[in-house]
Amino acid sequence: MKLKINMTKTQLMRLINKYLVLLLANLILVFATVIFYNGFNIVAGGVSGVAIIINNFFDGFLDVTAYVITGILLIASFFTLGKKVTVRSLFSTLMYPVLLTIVYRIFECFSFDEWFTANIAAMGSEYYLINYFLCAVFGGLLCGLSVGLAFLVGGTTGGFDILVLIIKKYYKNSNESLINFIVDGTIIVAGIVVSILKPIFYDGVEASSLNYGIIFAESGLNILSAICCAATIQIVYITRNNSISCEIITDKWEELNKYFINELERGTTIYDVTGGYKFEKRKLIRVVIHKKEYEKVIEKVREIDPNAFSTFTFTKQVLGNGFSVNNPYE
Numbered sequence: 001m002k003l004k005i006n007m008t009k010t011q012l013m014r015l016i017n018k019y020l021v022l023l024l025a026n027l028i029l030v031f032a033t034v035i036f037y038n039g040f041n042i043v044a045g046g047v048s049g050v051a052i053i054i055n056n057f058f059d060g061f062l063d064v065t066a067y068v069i070t071g072i073l074l075i076a077s078f079f080t081l082g083k084k085v086t087v088r089s090l091f092s093t094l095m096y097p098v099l100l101t102i103v104y105r106i107f108e109c110f111s112f113d114e115w116f117t118a119n120i121a122a123m124g125s126e127y128y129l130i131n132y133f134l135c136a137v138f139g140g141l142l143c144g145l146s147v148g149l150a151f152l153v154g155g156t157t158g159g160f161d162i163l164v165l166i167i168k169k170y171y172k173n174s175n176e177s178l179i180n181f182i183v184d185g186t187i188i189v190a191g192i193v194v195s196i197l198k199p200i201f202y203d204g205v206e207a208s209s210l211n212y213g214i215i216f217a218e219s220g221l222n223i224l225s226a227i228c229c230a231a232t233i234q235i236v237y238i239t240r241n242n243s244i245s246c247e248i249i250t251d252k253w254e255e256l257n258k259y260f261i262n263e264l265e266r267g268t269t270i271y272d273v274t275g276g277y278k279f280e281k282r283k284l285i286r287v288v289i290h291k292k293e294y295e296k297v298i299e300k301v302r303e304i305d306p307n308a309f310s311t312f313t314f315t316k317q318v319l320g321n322g323f324s325v326n327n328p329y330e
Contacts, residue, residue, distance in 0.1 A: 011302070018153040019091060026095040029146035029157055030103050036139030037225075038062060038104075040132050040218075043191025044140060044225040045184030047096060047159040053187075053194050063104050066097040073162045080166050092150065093158030129214070132221055140225035144232025152236070153295065160184075188226060192219040243315045244294055246287050248301060249273060250308040253283035259300055260287050288315065 033048040041056060043049040051065040058065070070093055077086040150157045164179045195215055250256060253270060260266045264287075271284040289297055294312065301308050 021153045022092055022155045025146040025150040026099050028142050030099040032139045032142035034103050034107055036135040040135050042136050043222050045187045049187040053191050063101040066100050070097050077162045092156055136221040136225035137228050140228025141232050144229040148233045148236025188222055244289050245313045245315050248285045248308050248310045249282050250305045252305040253285055255304050
């Protein structure tokens with residue numbers, strides 16, 4: 001009974017730690033949006049990118065737009081991915097707009113945007129692109145840091161990750177990274193189009209009077225921000241060692257084997273092993289998983305057999321179906 005209580009406390013602390021990290025990750029993303037992205041209308045993908053595009057037409061409704069986008073994504077998730085997946089992604093998906101409301105409205109009350117813009121204007125127009133560059137880079141770095149932190153605890157920052165999962169469900173052989181790239185790329189392109197067409201068709205500015213050099217420079221810096229985000233994720237989370245070799249000695253090998261094959265769709269190898277101390281006969285399951293699956297596997301092993309003896313080793317390279325061939329993560 002004591003062991004069960006201790007395990008429950010351990011699981012509870014692990015769960016609390018996970019959600020605290022997710023909270024921090026979303027808070028970092030919110031600060032990147034409010035401080036760096038919103039001030040210059042920088043569109044680098046994600047929910048923040050769509051919200052900033054729409055905010056061009058409905059100024060002051062950045063957080064409201066985020067709620068609308070989030071609501072649509074959650075409804076789509078419920079009807080396509082099911083209740084279980086939707087509930088699991090509920091925290092991260094809702095945390096971003098909630099924190100965005102708090103930070104955005106506080107900054108709005110203190111007229112931070114006006115102060116920020118006034119200081120930039122005081123520096124002179126020749127410094128505009130330098131400031132835009134700094135905001136794009138620092139915004140991208142913070143965005144990548146937030147996503148990387150979320151990945152480290154087996155979570156995400158929500159948002160368009162749901163859309164990626166929906167597309168992945170209906171196109172099983174599609175590459176998840178490619179889908180992410182296309183979604184974010186589409187948002188960035190939409191931001192560029194809006195920055196060109198809005199002054200003409202919405203603000204009534206003559207097309208000939210637009211500074212297209214500035215517009216295309218801004219567009220390039222938007223792309224640079226997205227690259228900074230991806231590079232930071234690479235540094236924080238993704239390394240060359242993306243695969244993990246797992247060896248699990250357990251009495252409940254059948255249940256674990258079903259989990260690896262049916263839920264993770266990973267092939268396993270099962271060995272008969274003998275303990276060197278008491279010469280007990282047991283089973284060893286060997287399976288290779290992706291780094292993104294590590295946290296899930298750890299939790300599942302603890303759930304099925306808390307007494308299992310497990311080792312996890314990073315592998316330099318894995319050749320075979322599901323990894324170097326048709327790997328959904330690479």
